[in-house]
Amino acid sequence: MSEFETLVKKMLAGERTALSRLISRIEERTQELSSGFRLLYPKTGSARVWGVTGPPGSGKSTLVDGLVTRLRKKGSRVAVVAVDPSSPFSGGAILGDRVRMQKHAGDDGVFIRSLGTKGRHGGLSHSTKEVVMALDAAGFDTIVVETAGVGQTELEILTVAQTILVLLVPESGDSIQVMKAGIMEIADIFCVNKADRPESDQMVRELTQMVSSLPHDENSWMIPVLKSEAVREKGLDEVLGALEKHFEYMKKHGILEQKWAAMVKSEVVDILTEKLRQDLWTKMESKAHQASLKKLICRKIDPYALAIEISK
């Protein structure tokens, strides 16, 4: 039995340290993943997965923490995965997690983990998906995936979530940026945090207008635009209510199954891509292509021509 398989067995038996080590192996992309996922995968599929995103300083951590406290009161087991592809300069995430971990220390129903920049090409969204599956199999009822910013990597990461909550702060230009970057297309819930700031009502109005201008019929989910002051615990019940309402909506319309199917299909493609990329390097460097590789380097053939040669 591989080390990873052993870790999966221990994790399924409820060992917390096994879960932590297993996640590290996923991040490191151990070669043994396949053996462990054979055991782990059948145990998945019961967790609710939420994505929370927003600009740095929008109060994501505080809001998520407030949600965790509320979920714990209801007896729900919660895991938080903070993904920070743009560390170290964006800062904060890891330190914030330590503070949060201390708060929930000794509570077996809360698990908090940061995923960083260890992954290779496209590896971070792939790893995040597998970490979420592991937490799901470990029996967490709710898994929150937190990302900062909405770039390419973050959008990929968020495909693991069933519901996406976009947190904004009342600062000039933000709502326009949201429109530009296609965040409208991924948001299921908007929340304007730090709603005590004077510009917050204006922002809520703008977002509400944007949301209502989207094409919709009687079966559409109407994206709510909420207000919160996470540091004062204001508005958090409403956010939790909207998250639960969206879950019921997805259940009713068969959307959960669609999202699951899309997620596991992309997982298969990620597994194959990861393997094929390694194979491609080996193939390109093999004797058969040495002469062409030399021609490529001195610009006698171009990269697309060599790609065609290799793929033959």
Add this chain to the structure above:
Amino acid sequence: MSEFETLVKKMLAGERTALSRLISRIEERTQELSSGFRLLYPKTGSARVWGVTGPPGSGKSTLVDGLVTRLRKKGSRVAVVAVDPSSPFSGGAILGDRVRMQKHAGDDGVFIRSLGTKGRHGGLSHSTKEVVMALDAAGFDTIVVETAGVGQTELEILTVAQTILVLLVPESGDSIQVMKAGIMEIADIFCVNKADRPESDQMVRELTQMVSSLPHDENSWMIPVLKSEAVREKGLDEVLGALEKHFEYMKKHGILEQKWAAMVKSEVVDILTEKLRQDLWTKMESKAHQASLKKLICRKIDPYALAIEISK
């Protein structure tokens, strides 16, 4: 002849608007790239490519702008590619570019372009590489690739550069973060900007200590740790001097050829990966795998098992 091929011909003939449109086609990943790169690729290989990275607010734009002005005085043609994978929340880049573009409006020797989040999976670093090749073929002597933050995507993007300049500001913890994130491994030059701040000398000392503790022999490049105040035009001659010195160092030690070879090889792998990912989706959704795909979705087989089946 494809539209892309026509654009390449016009660009090689010096048409500025053709260059802009060609870059847009690269960003959109048009299917016609291969025809154009056959013409474009033989014209590459004469530009110096610098990567400039640092946290938001470290003054990258101002510093790069100062370098552009100096290079223009020397008669050098300069292109700046600002890559911002974590927009829109990180903000600033695009607005900053507009301001810069106005400053250099009417100067044919300067080209400034932002690349955003349009790319698909892994697409941004792939596109950036091809944009740099296009600018190289278009006859720019120096190409500056500017990224904010050093996450996974940014590190990939920076592989296109021959020399990497890391800009830091004297703020607590930054130098430790640099060590942690493996930035030491990619930096060829450090510069502490906003050096009028009181903590800057401390930071220069820490960085110098870190740099001198790296393993090195008589042939190693000694990473300089510089100070600048880009807004006051202070220290910029020294930064430019270090960039030129690093170029001479690479030339002397045959490193330019090594970096070029690594870059074009990764370009071939990127081309093949992009193609294969599309093929994999098609193959997975084909009739042959329909039954297994259903089993995957209802958790009767796991993603790794299906990946093995598809790759057979």
